[in-house]
Amino acid sequence: MTKTIFITGAGSGLAKGTAFGLAKQGHKVIAPVETAPQVTALREEAESKGLALEVFKMDIKNPQDLAQMLDYDFDIFVANAAVNEGGPLSEVPMSNFRELFEVNVFSTLETAQIAARKFVDKGKGKIIFMSSMAGIMASPYVGPYTATKHAIEAIATTMQKELEGHGVQVATINPGAFATGFNDRSAEAKWKWYDEAIHFTRKEDMEEADKALENQYDPADMIEKMVEIIPLDTHQFRTAFPEETEKQMKQEEAKRWDMKI
Incomplete structure (x- = not known):
């Protein structure tokens, strides 16, 4: 059965690939993007693939843009739009931290x-x-983004309980590290404000942590998983992918009960 699916932040990365994949399956896809140039680019790319996507500018921080959601009827809403920035929590500029939240x-x-x-x-x-x-794990120098995703986990879990009685389903999708450029841009962002002469966090420690991004997964696999899961009438509350990431998340969660300081 085809669905009408609204997915925010569809101008790039996993969401763009997923929007195309869902449209290929015959679903009606509403694919708002953050900026006007992204509207043109996504429309042209969709046309070149012979896909019909409803594309328009919707910066989720803009109240006028958000009001456009009221004009659409849809079956599934995917809250995807996000920004990412790394850096040590003890020293990250609060303006940067607030922007992520x-x-x-x-x-x-x-x-x-x-x-x-x-x-x-x-x-x-x-x-x-x-x-x-x-949303479950916590790694050094990824704290700002991690804090926002921990908040999303709490929001999703709570809303699932609150909305179930109204017939509304709530779920999360938890990707591992995929090579869309999203994580790499995050790792670069901290160097704009970090100053070795001022900050106590050691540069070499952050550089060592960034090496974890050298072997990221192929986004095509995550896109395929998202295209599979999103339209389903029933599935797990949390979809972590790939399997290695799910194992890591479960192990990390279990470790916290035995941690000592």
Whole structure:
């Protein structure tokens, strides 16, 4: 059965590939993007592939842009739009930290609230939050992003309980490290403000941590998994992928009960 699927932040990365994949399967895909240039680029690419996507600018921090959600009817809402920035939590500029929460948590929840109201009125629907392995795990110098995804995990779990009685499903998708450029841009961002002469965090420690990004997974595999899961009527509350990432997440969670300081 074909669905109408609304996926935010569809201008790049996993969401763009997923939007194309879902459209290929015959689903109606509403694919808003953050900026006007992304609208043109995504429309042209969709046309070249013979795919019909509804594309428009919707910066989720912009109230006027968000109001456009009210004009659409959809079956599934995927809260994907996010930004990423790394750096040591003890020294990250608070303006940078606040910006991540503004996009990844506050504005994301605002979009989900709009979707929730629509679905409650209909008595059915599904909200999927794009979380991350970072929603469960915590790695040095990825703290700002990790904190936002831990918040998303709490939001999703709570909303699942609150909305179940209204016929609304809530779930998360938790990708591992995929080579879309998203993680690499995050790792680069901290060097814009970090100054060895001022900050106590050691540069070599952060450089060593960045080496974890040298062997990222092929995005095509994650896109295939998302295209499979998103339209389903029933699936796990949390979809972690690939399997190695799921194992890592479970092991990390278990370790916290035995941690000592």
